[in-house]
Amino acid sequence: MQRSSRPSATFLLYLCIATLLSCYFAYAAVRGDLGVIERLVIDAQLKDLEAEKAALEQQIAQLSNKTLRMSDDYLDLDLLDEQARSVLGMMRSDELVIRESSVSR
Template identity: 40%
Template sequence: MWTRHHKKRKIGRLVLPAVTIAFLGYFGYHCIHGDYGLIAAEHFEKRRVVRERELAALVDQRKTLENQVALMSDGSLEKDMIDEKARYQLNMSRPDEIVIFNSYFKN
């Protein structure tokens, strides 16, 4: 009876570490550079901060507009406010007046 003996190959010892390194390298790369990785999270954070600033500016603008509407609503109608707003919108004044526009009512 013949028996075959195989030599142990050194390449077989490197297969599992090579697969492990490839696996970790793939997921490590995508953990940093992927769509939801660390770099993308940094970009999302920068955009979030910018949007929060824009939101704060819009909230302030809305409060200003709400105050203007409250001044012109029924019961507390102020003629000076209506006159000022109409002059600004129509860009008109009397000949004996000096008009200095403030950026208060700009859109």
């Protein structure tokens, strides 16, 4: 009995299936829903959202300070004067007004 040096068909079939499965899992690890590239995209979105959150927290702090200064417990007369002038559109007799349309750009 003489053995042939040629691999059998079943061995080649198993090798082909193993190679295809390996390629599929490698592709899924890189490009899949939970892959490396998706992770990088999510990390970039996270950084953007954290920056937006910090900006919103700063805006909330400014508005809270303004609200505190307008409350009954603490009254900032300068802020009250500024808001009254803005809403009523009035000014004192000793002030000078410069309109935006008259300023050259």
